Structures are given as structure tokens and as C-alpha cells.
Amino acid sequence: MAHLLKKPLKLALVQLATGADKPANLARARSRVLEASKAGASLIVLPECFNSPYGCQYFPSYAETLQPSPPTKEQSPSFHALSELAVESKSYLLGGSIPEYVETTKKYHNTSLLFSPEGDLLATHRKVHLFDIDIPGKITFRESDVLSPGNKLTLVDIPPYGKIALAICYDIRFPELATIAARKGCFLLLYPGAFNLTTGALHWELQARARAVDNQVYVGLCSPARDMEASYHAWGHSMVVDPNASVMCEAGEKEEIVYAELTGEKIEETRKGIPVYTQRRFDVYPDVSEGRIKFDE
Numbered sequence: 001m002a003h004l005l006k007k008p009l010k011l012a013l014v015q016l017a018t019g020a021d022k023p024a025n026l027a028r029a030r031s032r033v034l035e036a037s038k039a040g041a042s043l044i045v046l047p048e049c050f051n052s053p054y055g056c057q058y059f060p061s062y063a064e065t066l067q068p069s070p071p072t073k074e075q076s077p078s079f080h081a082l083s084e085l086a087v088e089s090k091s092y093l094l095g096g097s098i099p100e101y102v103e104t105t106k107k108y109h110n111t112s113l114l115f116s117p118e119g120d121l122l123a124t125h126r127k128v129h130l131f132d133i134d135i136p137g138k139i140t141f142r143e144s145d146v147l148s149p150g151n152k153l154t155l156v157d158i159p160p161y162g163k164i165a166l167a168i169c170y171d172i173r174f175p176e177l178a179t180i181a182a183r184k185g186c187f188l189l190l191y192p193g194a195f196n197l198t199t200g201a202l203h204w205e206l207q208a209r210a211r212a213v214d215n216q217v218y219v220g221l222c223s224p225a226r227d228m229e230a231s232y233h234a235w236g237h238s239m240v241v242d243p244n245a246s247v248m249c250e251a252g253e254k255e256e257i258v259y260a261e262l263t264g265e266k267i268e269e270t271r272k273g274i275p276v277y278t279q280r281r282f283d284v285y286p287d288v289s290e291g292r293i294k295f296d297e
């Protein structure tokens with residue numbers, strides 16, 4: 001049987017320290033991505049809102065326009081910085097996310113861009129589930145005050161490795177996305193994400209390990225570094241979890257790059273040992289990966 005992951009892959013998660021200065025964020029991302037590429041990574045991930053602070057008050061002023069594609073440098077400096085950096089680093093580069101403004105709809109989105117080592121845009125994922133929560137005395141957040149949700153799941157082939165799924169932060173809490181992606185043949189689920197000191201302590205690692213164990217695939221979560229001077233305190237702890245739900249690598253709270261070597265054998269070995277992947281009872285309950293699903297493939 002062909003492996004889902006056809007060739008071993010070194011994954012790097014760049015837990016970037018971001019601030020209010022967009023050009024400085026882009027420059028910092030560049031130097032860290034080049035560092036990861038020198039260390040041999042061929043898929044490099046930046047965090048959610050890597051070019052801006054995270055917060056509803058920031059989305060409109062940091063938003064860039066991506067349509068028509070490719071945008072001009074004035075419309076989207078981040079698009080061009082990522083595309084050039086993918087070429088320079090000779091790697092697949094996931095630009096965690098950036099605030100996006102769509103002129104035709106007048107809507108803002110939280111949007112992730114994946115570039116090939118040739119600098120081509122391979123996929124765009126708009127956060128599907130907006131982060132609207134209210135935990136009294138701890139945290140209230142309403143992305144939907146400013147942002148609109150995306151309406152598609154994003155699965156993308158990255159030759160010669162195989163297929164990966166892209167989603168953003170709060171999307172991880174909706175296991176249907178992960179299960180659909182795994183059943184459609186993805187070997188890795190990537191979530192750039194900025195959990196916080198409340199929900200990070202509660203659920204960050206749990207969510208990563210849950211999506212991995214349910215689906216017997218690799219999971220990567222990439223956070224911004226924690227900045228206690230910022231209005232939103234990101235959790236940090238970027239991590240890669242293997243298909244058996246073991247944490248392979250985990251960052252602390254500060255800026256740091258973590259690496260993991262992914263193999264197809266690990267997925268096969270996990271699925272062979274505990275074969276839940278092939279033991280599902282679709283005669284008893286439905287297969288969520290079948291039916292009406294909106295994809296960006």
C-alpha cells in the first residue's frame with residue numbers, strides 16, 4: 001500500500017514574536033524562515049496573524065487585499081514577502097494567517113496562504129469557525145464583530161510528499177474538519193493558532209492530541225510567541241503531535257523554532273497497531289467525509 005506521506009518530511013514551526021510594526025514582522029519572519037530552511041525544513045509554518053498583533057481592533061488597519069490574484073505589492077506586501085521567501089528558502093511556506101479585506105464584498109477575513117518552493121500560491125484558507133467565546137472573568141472574544149468566516153475546507157497536495165489540510169486556530173475545535181481531511185488522504189493537519197492563557201492551559205495540547213489520535217495523522221499547531229505587553233496574550237507552546245498522539249516537539253513561550261521529522265511509516269504503523277481507521281461502522285452512523293462538503297482543493 002502506498003504511504004500517505006510518500007517521502008520523509010522535516011516540518012518547522014516558527015513561533016514568531018510579532019508586534020505592531022508590520023515591516024518588522026515581515027523582516028523577522030524572513031530571518032526565522034531562512035534559519036528553518038538552513039536547518040533542513042522543507043515545510044515551514046508561521047503563526048496566526050504573523051504580520052500583525054492579534055485582536056479585532058487591529059484587523060481592519062492591518063488588512064491586505066488578495067484579489068485579484070496575484071495582488072500588487074501595495075495591495076498585499078505580505079503576499080509578496082511570502083512568495084519571495086518561499087523561493088529563497090526553497091520550501092513550502094505556510095503564511096500562518098493575515099487579516100484580509102475583500103473589496104467586492106467589503107468583508108474582512110482571517111486568511112492563511114500556502115506557497116510552493118517556486119513561489120506560487122497553492123492554497124488560501126479563510127478561517128471557517130470564528131473565535132467567539134465568553135468565559136466570565138477570564139476572556140471574552142468576538143472575532144465575528146469584525147471578521148466574516150470562510151466557507152471551504154482546504155486540502156492541498158505538496159509534491160512529492162502528499163496531501164495536507166490547512167485550518168486556523170479555533171477551527172481545531174471542530175473535529176469534523178480533521179476527520180474529513182484524514183479520510184480524504186491528508187497526512188498532516190496544520191493549524192496556525194493563537195490560543196490564550198485561559199484556553200491554552202485548558203485545551204491547546206488536548207486539541208492537538210485529540211485530532212491526531214482520532215484520525216491517526218500528524219498535527220502541527222503554530223502560535224505567536226507570548227508578549228505580555230500586547231493586548232492579547234498568546235499561549236505559545238507550538239507543537240507537532242504524531243499519529244499516535246505523542247508530542248514530538250514543543251516550544252516554550254518565547255520566540256523559537258521547533259522541528260519534527262514526519263514519515264509515512266509512522267502513520268502506517270499506528271494504523272496497523274490500532275486499526276480504528278479501518279474499523280469504522282458506516283452501517284451504524286454516517287461517514288462525515290461523504291456528502292455535501294465545500295472544498296478548496
Ligand SMILES: NC(=O)CCC(=O)C(=O)O
Nearest residue numbers: 131169170194195196199
Ligand atoms: N485565535 C483563536 O481562534 C483562538 C482560539 C482559542 O483560543 C480557543 O480556545 O479555541
